[in-house]
Amino acid sequence: MADVAIEYDNPYAVFVPGYEVTGTVVMAVREPVKANSVLISVHGEAHTHWTIQEARTRMVTRTNAQGHHHTVSETYYVSVPYSGCTPYVDGSAIVWTPPSGLSTDHIPAGNYRFPFRFLLPVNCPVSFEGGYGYIRYYCKARIDRPWYKFDKTTKRVFTVIPPSDLNYIPNANSPLQISQTKETGVLFFKNGKINVTVKLPKGGFVPGEAIALEADIVNYSSQKIKNIRVKIVQCSHYIAYRGSEVVQPGTIPVGGLMRSPARREDHREVFRSEEKVEILKGATEKWTRMVPIPPTVASFNNCPIITVEYFLKMKVTTSGAVSTTISAQLPIIIGTIPIRQISVPPPPPPQPGGAPLYPQIPESSDAPPSYAECVFGAGKVKDQDETDEFTPRYPCYPNITPSAPPEEIEKM
Template sequence: MTAPFVTFNLQQAEAVFQGGSRIRGALCLVLTSPILVAGVEVRFHGTARASWREVVYSGTKSTEVEHEKEEIYFDDRFCLWGKVSQQIGWETREVLPAGKHSFPFQYRLPSNVPCSFEGIDGWVRYRMQGLVIRPDGEHLCTENLFTVLRELDLRKESLREMLEDHAERTVRGACCRPGRISCSVSLPKRFYVPGEALCVTANVDNVSVKRCGQCSLQIKQLVTYGGVHRYTVTMATSKLADTIRPGLCRKWKDDSLVVPPSCPSVVDTNQLITIAYCVSLEVSFPDSDLYAAVPILVTSVPDYSLGFASWTYELSGPCLPECRQSCSEPSKKHVTANGTGNGQGKFCPKYKAYRLEREKSMVVNLVQSPGVVRRESFTARGRENPVDNSDECAILIGRSDHAESRA
C-alpha cells in the first residue's frame, strides 16, 4: 500500500519569483486510506548564512577561529485548514477520506529581500514547507526550495566609460640585461547581462629573453562574507594563446567570452553577502602569474543599445556540476529543488539568461504592431477594465507575530 504524501502544486512551474510578487499554488495531500488530521499549515522562510575559518597569529602561536553569521528575512506560518490557538494548539480532529485533497494558498514575498545565491561557504535560500498535522501519528511534510530574483537596472547610470588595467613585471636572465613583460585588458563599458558577449581588448608584450606561458581571459566572481572573508570563483574562461615567444607582442579583440547565468552584482555592504565581478587577463609563469583585471557589474536588465532581447531562466553556472540530480519522489518527508538540486547539498538557483539576437523564425512570424490610434484605444480599454487575479486562490489565514502584512 502506498504511503500518504504531500506535494506543492505551484502556478509558476519554474518556481522563480520576483521580490514583492505573489506565490500562488496549493498544497496537495494524497491519501490511500482515511487518516485523522488535526490541521494543515504552510511555512515560508528566507535566510542567508555564511561560515568560514581564519587563522589568527599571536607571536609564534596560531589559532584557527571559526565564524558563522546568519540573517533571517522572513519566517511566516499560516493555517490552511483546521483551527489552532496559542493556548491549546490544534483543536480540530477530523478524518479525511482517501483521495486527493487540495489546500490553495497565496503568499506575497517581501520586496526588499536579496537575490537567491549559492556559494562555497554561504548561501541565500528561500523555502516553503507544507505540514499535515496528525494527532495520532507522524506528521506529513514536504519542502521546496525556490528562487527569488531582485532586479538590478543600471541603464540610467553613466557606466559607459572605457575601463582598462595594466600590469607588468621584470624578468632577469643569467647573463643578460633585465627584460620586461606587460599585459593590459580593456572593456568599452562596465555593465552586462547574462548571455551578453564581452568585447575585450587584450595586449601582451614580451620584451624579455624568456618565453611566457598560457594567456587567458576569465570572468571571475568575487564573494565577500561579513565584509571580511572573500573567495573567488572562475565563471568563464577563454584561452588566447598557449605561449608567447621572446620579443613578440600580441593583441586580441575577443568576443567569445559570454557572461553565464549568475546572480546580479550585490554592492550593498550592509548585507551579509556581497557579490562583485571582474574580467581578468592572466599570463602564467612557472613561479607566478601576471594579472590585470577590470571590474564589471552584472545586471538583470540589458542596455538600450542592444535592441531586441528575449530571455529564459537558466541554472546558475558555478553550481551546475554539483546539482544535476533531482529529488522528486514523494514521501512522508522530502525536499525538492524543482529539478535544480539534490535536496541535501547544493541548490542551484535560476537566473535570467538573455538571447541578444533576433531569430529568423521570430522575424517571419512577427505580428504587425497596431497603429497609434488603435494602440491608444487598447490602452484606454485596459485601464477601464483592469484584470484582477487576486481571487484565483484562497487568501492565507493567520500570520506569524513578527511578520509584516503582505496580503
Template sequence: MIFDKLKKFDIVFDSPEMDCPPVFSSGDVVSGKVVLELSAESKVESLKLHAEGFAKVHWTESRSAGSSTAYTQNYSDEVEYLNRREVLLQADNGELTVLSAGRHEYPFSFQLPEETLVTSFEGKHGSIRYWVKVKLHRPWATVKKIKKEFTVIEPIDINTPSLLAPQAGTKEKMARTWYRSCGQVSITAKIDRKGYTPGEVIPVFAEFDNSTSRSVVPKAYITQTQTFIARGTMKQKRAVVATLCGDIVGGNRRETWHGRAIKIPPVGPSILQCRIIKVEYMLRVCVDVPGTSKLSLEFPLVMGTIPLHPFGSRTSSVSSQYSVNIEWLRMAIPEQPEPPPDYSSVVSEEEAVQNSTEVQPEEDLSGVLQRSLMAYVQEFRLRPPPVYSEVDPNPQPFAMRPRCMTC
C-alpha cells in the first residue's frame, strides 16, 4: 500500500528568510510546494489543494430554570475570507499516475483576495485562521491529509490624520463621606495621538487636582478588550496590559504629569473590520475618589502595524524594519517590575455594566496572554524613547500651557 511507501508528506511555504515563517496580507501571492517522498514506486489518483480562511466564534452558556432544571445555550457564527481549490496532480483521462521512488515536489501558487482581510487571531471564544490543506488520493487506501496554517497581518498605518490627532479631556467628581460632600477631584489629561505601535512609549500629560482632605493616587492603564459576537449576543474578555502609577496626591494638593511614560507591550494589532471578532485598546487615566466610584478619562487607542514616520513626531521611537518573532505570536509580555492588576481593580462593577450589555467576569493578564497562539503582530526594533523630565523647571498653570504640549 502507498501508506507504507509514503516516507514524507509536507507543505512548505516560500519564505524570503530562512527559518522565518512568511507573513501575508490582502492581495499577496501565497506560494510553496507539496513534498512527497516515496520509498518505492506507487500509484496515485490525485493530489488536491484547498486554501481556506475563516473567522469563527463559539461559546456556551448554562441557564437555570427553577431549582433542578437547567439548559445550555450555544452561540456560534463564522465569516469566510478565503476559499480556493487547486488540483496539483491528476491524470486527464482519470487513470492512475505512477510515481517512482524518491522525492517529488508539486509547486502551488494562489493570490489572496484583494479586498481587506482580517489579521490572524486566536482567542478564548473565537479565532481568525488561514490554512492550506492538501489531500492525497490513492487506490485502495484512505485519503491522506495534511494541513498547515499561515499568517495574515492586515496593515494598519498610523500615519493617517485620524490616528495622528491628539486626544484630550477633563473630568471632575465630588467626593462624599457619609452622604456629605467633602470636596472635588478633577483630572485633565492629554496624549499626542490615537495610533501607536507595540513597543512605543505613550507620554501622558495630565493634572490631578485634589480639593478634598484625603489623599488620592493617580494611575494610568492600557486595557485590551476582545469582543465576540454571535446571534445578536456579545461576549467580552478584558485585560490590563500595561500600568503606570503616579505619586500620592495629598489633600488640597495638585499633581502634574509632564509626559509620564507608559510603554506598550508586544500586543496584537487592533481588529476593527471583522463582523464577529473585535480587538480594541483603551488608555484610562484615573484616580480613586473617596466615597464614590473611580474618576477616569478614557482615550481609545488603535494598535497599528506600520510605525510612525521618523519625521512625523518626536515621540516616534520605532523603525520601519520589522520581523516576526515567535514570542510575539504567543503575545508574551516582557518582564516587568510588577504584573498588571486585575481588570476589576481598574473598572468598578457599575462601570462594567454600563460599558457592555454582557461582559464576563474580569480576568487577569495571564489568562489572555498565555495561549498557544494569539494575535500575530510585528516586532519593531526600538531606539530609546526621549527623556521626559518629571519636574517642570518653569512651572505654570495647566490651563495656560500651549496647546501642542509635545513641542
C-alpha cells in the first residue's frame, strides 16, 4: 500500500495570515495503488462546545409494599449539547491525477513529493486551544481510492500567528497602578488596615519577557503579613448555541428567543509564585519581583465566539487565627512583537506570496523570536478524526531586556 505524510516548509509549522501555507505531500508507495486522485485540502475554524445538564420531569407509576399503584412525578437529567463554529479557511487542490485523461489508474510503486500552497485569509485569528473550544488549522492529504470503503488520509495541524505589535496598541506602553485598602479582623475585633499599591512599568508584554512588578505594602494593622502570591491569569471567553450555530467572521453573535447565545469563561494560570514574607505591624515595605511570561497565546478579540485576555493578580495574606487577604489585579496585554523605544513605521499590509518565517521587526530590537510550545500543552477538545495531540507554538523572546519602572510610576 502507501504511506502518506505532510511536510511544511516552515520547520515550526507556523504561518501568518495573508501569506501562503506551503509544504509537500510525501508518499511512499510500496506496491501499485489504484486511485482516482490525490488531494490536499486546508481547513481552519473556531469551534466551541460543551454540554449542559437540564432537569426534566416525567410521570411514573410506582407500586408500594401493599401492591397499590400510584403515579408520581420524577425528575431526571439530560445532556444538552451547545456549540458554535466560525469558518476561516476551506480549500482543496488535486496534486495527482491519472495520466492520459483516464478516470482511474494505478500509482506506481516509488517515492513521490507533491508540493502545495494555500493562501491564508488576512482575517484569520491566532491558533488557540482552550477548555471549551479551539481555533485550529490543518491540512489533510487524501488518496481517493475507488471501490474501497475508506480513502487513505493523513492530517497535520499547523499554527497561525497574526502579528500583534504592541507598538501600535493604545496604552500598551503606559504604566499601570492600582491601590487596595482592607480592614483586617472580623466584626468588632478590627485589627487595623493594610494598603497595597501595585505598579507595572507598562501594560504590554511578550512571552519570554519578565514583568518588573513593584508593590508598596503599608501594614497599619496589628497582624504580621506572612504570604504574597502573584499570578498571571488567562481568561478565555466562549460563546455557543443550543444545538449548533455557524457565526460568520466579523459578525456579532446574536440569537432569537430560543437561540440566545450561551457564554462560558475559563481561567488558567499562566504563571504562579508564592513567597513567605514577614512584614511586621506598622512597617512599610517596597516589594519588587520579576514575573516571567512563558509561551502563551497573544491577547485577542477578533473572533466572534472566542476571546482571550490576561490579568496580573497579587494577594497579600496576614498571619493569625483569622487571616485577612488583600487582592489587587491589573489587566495586561500579551503581544507577539515587543515595545520599542525607537520610532516604528506603520506595518505594511500583507501581500499574497510566500510568507516569511515571521514578520520583520526593527533592526535595533532584540533578535527575532523563537517558537516555543504553549505552556498549557496540547488541546483537550478533540474532533472525531483527531488522533495525534497538537500543541500550538507561539513567539518567545527569551533574551529580551526587561523594562525598568519608568519615572512616571515613581512620581505617582
